Amino acid sequence: MAKSPIMRLIARLMPAIATALALWPGPASAQVTLFPAPAGDGRELSVYSSLDDDLAAPLVAAFQNLHPGVTVRYENLLTTELHDRIVAETQAGGGTADFAFSSAMDLQVKLANDGFARPVETPHTRGWPGWANWRDTAYALTFEPAVFAYHKPSFAGREPPATRADLMQWMAEHPDEAQGRIGTYDVSRSGVGYLFLARDQELYPGIWSVVQAMGRAGVQQFPTSAELLERIADGRLRLGYNLLGSYASDWARRHPDVGVILPRDFTVVVSRVALVPAAARQPGLGADFLAFLMSPEGQGLLSRTLRLSAVSLEVAGQPGPAGGMQDLAGLRLKPVPVSPGLLAYLDQATRAKLLARWNKALAGE
Structure with a gap:
């Protein structure tokens, strides 16, 4: 039986299609x-x-x-x-x-x-x-800790916050300096940011007071480390909370205005x-x-x-x-254990509940 025009066209194109599929990356x-x-x-x-x-x-x-x-x-x-x-x-x-x-x-x-x-x-x-x-x-x-990163010129002549209590005190005593100049991960889009928040909640009952204070200070949220550290390096942000230490440390080596502190009250490690x-x-x-x-x-x-x-x-x-x-040495390191306990972070109901509490705390609720 004679082939239809469509079938003849497909037959002519097959070698090209096969070549394209073979080269498809x-x-x-x-x-x-x-x-x-x-x-x-x-x-x-x-x-x-x-x-x-x-x-x-x-x-x-x-x-x-x-x-x-x-x-x-x-x-x-x-x-x-x-x-x-x-x-x-x-x-x-x-x-x-x-x-x-x-x-x-x-x-x-x-x-x-x-x-x-x-x-x-x-x-x-x-x-x-x-x-x-x-x-x-x-x-x-x-072994990658969550750190505070800061703009060194913004803290010239004084020590930057080294604990969560220090951070609360700095935001309360210097509201003009802190307003709109604190950054952290967007925990709804950053997997490591979400993990750091979940561990903070497990380890520190006062974390929601910290989040509320950051909300009052107009905290800015970003999905990536690079976006946060770029703004810390040029002074648009004075301080970054819970940044992945490996990236922050690398930026600090290449940008002299970036400083890094491993929190002295406790340091989450992923x-x-x-x-x-x-x-x-x-x-x-x-x-x-x-x-x-x-x-x-x-x-x-x-x-x-x-x-x-x-x-x-x-x-x-x-x-x-x-x-x-x-x-x-001397730090209160809190590694996230490699265990089935991590599977709780994949539970969608648990995730939705934590994100809702985060958003409410930022809004002052």
């Missing part, structure tokens, strides 16, 4: 970087990560120095996409990445809790802090969490990469090169550059 949010093996023996490690590939490059290079035969395929994904890809690919039965590294602690723990991660014991597992290891399936690898997926195509390579990142060399690179304070006590306990930030 995938989701717009995914960024794939291939790190060829220095020696090359055909093995390939597949990594899904929320850490930018340029920041991951020193880690990959150091790993390949120890494993020169391994090519590394590195996919930089949004945290939600990373979680969803592992779930979908596992359920499809075709295998998934060999290693997953994400700043979304709750989603990583959900993968482990739902059976999408495999237990891995590395040479450093036994000495790892209990809060940073859940059943050998999900490991916290970084982490980037790593795991080896249960459906990894090369689980042995995934375990090797995890072991490297938990080693003194890997932790030192995370801390010094990436400016992300390390979990490993032989690194994190050191002052100066090796610790990524200032000496942590």
Whole structure:
């Protein structure tokens, strides 16, 4: 039977369609970087990560120095996409990445809790802090505190607030200075901002008085660290509350007018969490990469090169550059444990309730 004109057109277009599909780069949010093996023996490690590939490059290079035969395929994904890809690919039965590294602690723990991660014991597992290891399936690898960042010229000749009580006192005694010049995360759009608020509520009964005071002072909210720190650096904001310390510390090194304080009353600490997926195509390579990142060399690179304070006590306990930030000794550090307790933050009813209370407190209710 003769083909219709439409069918003939489709037949002519099929080669072009096939070529386009073969070259299609995938989701717009995914960024794939291939790190060829220095020696090359055909093995390939597949990594899904929320850490930018340029920041991951020193880690990959150091790993390949120890494993020169391994090519590394590195996919930089949004945290939600990373979680969803592992779930979908596992359920499809075709295998998934060999290693997953994400700043979304709750989603990583959900993968482990739902059976999408495999237990891995590395040479450093036994000495790892209990809060940073859940059943050998999900490991916290970084140590990133919530800090106060401030515009140094705005506090010339006096100390900036170093506790939440200090912050309340400064807002009460200097309303003209504080009005419209305090910033924090928009907790409805920032995952880490929401996590910091949830931990504040758990650890500090007076947090809602602080939020109300910030509301009276016309606090400004932003979804990203960069937007906050840019305004602190140029003086549009005098102080930022609960900023992610790794980014604030990096800005302080590059912008002399930015100062960073780890709160002395208590300091919430979050982490980037790593795991080896249960459906990894090369689980042995995934375990090797995890072991490297938990080693003194890997932790030192995370801390010094990436400016992300390390979990490993032989690194994190050191002052100066090796610790990524200032000496942590003497601070009341409150790490967010890697545990199923994080799953409560994913509950939509709990989230809606906390956000409603936040908005009411800012409005003075």
